[in-house]
Amino acid sequence: MGFSDIGLRHIVDVDGQLLGIDAEVIDTSYLLAKANRPADRQLWMVRAGERLFVQPRQRIQLTQDEVIFFETSSHVSMQVPHRMAA
Numbered sequence: 001m002g003f004s005d006i007g008l009r010h011i012v013d014v015d016g017q018l019l020g021i022d023a024e025v026i027d028t029s030y031l032l033a034k035a036n037r038p039a040d041r042q043l044w045m046v047r048a049g050e051r052l053f054v055q056p057r058q059r060i061q062l063t064q065d066e067v068i069f070f071e072t073s074s075h076v077s078m079q080v081p082h083r084m085a086a
Contacts, residue, residue, distance in 0.1 A: 010062040014067045027059050031070065041072040 010021045014035035021034065028043050043054040046069040054060065054070070062068065 011040060011066055011067045012062065015072055017068070018059060018067075023061060023062070025059050025061055029057060029058050030052055031060070034070070035070075035072075037072050043072065044071045045069070046071055 011023070012019050012021060012031065014031065014037065016055055017035055023030075029074075032039055032041055032043065044051040044054075045054050045060075051071065057058060060068075
């Protein structure tokens with residue numbers, strides 16, 4: 001049974017929550033809203049064990065062949081790097 005057999009065109013996973021989406025192209029704000037996540041969350045695409053940062057308002061192309069995995073994290077300001085002693 002494929003996704004189309006149950007009436008869903010695209011499947012994404014956001015923080016372990018599977019979502020069915022009909023649109024082929026979405027932006028991050030739509031995805032966060034659909035997953036009931038705060039709009040200020042940072043979004044990461046997880047592919048082959050690597051976390052890739054997704055820019056705010058970035059458009060994402062969905063495919064019918066694969067489930068795309070995303071993780072969110074709270075927005076954290078840049079941290080000052082630790083200085084090493086000479």
